[in-house]
Amino acid sequence: MELQEAILKRRAIRRFTADAVTDEELQQLFEAVRWSPSWSNSQVWEFVVARDRNLIQKLTETYRMPKGLNPATKCSLAASALIVVCAKTGISGCYEGKESTKHTNWYMFDLGIATQTLCLKAHEMGLGTVVVGLFDHDSCNSLLALPEGYxxxxxxxxxHPAVEVKAGPARKTVAEMVHLDQFGQKMF
Ligand SMILES: Cc1cc2nc3c(=O)[nH]c(=O)nc-3n(C[C@H](O)[C@H](O)[C@H](O)COP(=O)(O)O)c2cc1C
Structure with a gap:
């Protein structure tokens, strides 16, 4: 699959068929993810694959919304695997244990890149993914027995997607998001 096609056609998929994702597919996925770039090649990512049905149920119970259900709840409960993207903290963006820029928690940036690698690779393999960020992270940490510092x-x-790929939600145009030399000056 061409990269351009993968970028344009990857969508958040919230309905899966009953076919389970295999360990071999997941291994192939992670073989791509491990080549993602990261701060100083620190690779602070850790991935916990939840397969156990009881654990999948409990993790999904941590999903939150200001009102109503997180839209990923149903597909999460039915999924054959949840991949929990975790990080070792205090390394990415840090020198001698201290944050080295105005911006902190650079592990979020590294994990974002790794997550996009994962979602694009999954799409290339014919698998569907949805990134869930709105959940109770402390409850999740406990369920996975994450050690201190993670x-x-x-x-x-x-x-496996059970829905046809549709056009995604609208995006900003290039003209709306690119500036030339000074903020607010149009380039395109
Ligand atoms: C950091 C992040 C957090 C997200 N959290 C949720 C979530 O909690 N629940 C959900 O259903 N979708 C979530 N999404 C999916 C977005 O809603 C979706 O990617 C966006 O609407 C664009 O649609 P597309 O992925 O089909 O292009 C999240 C996406 C990202 C990148």
């Missing part, structure tokens, strides 16, 4: 960041239900 944080869960996102949960990715993964499966």
């Amino acid at each position: 944080e869960s960041v996102a949960i990715i239900p993964i499966g």
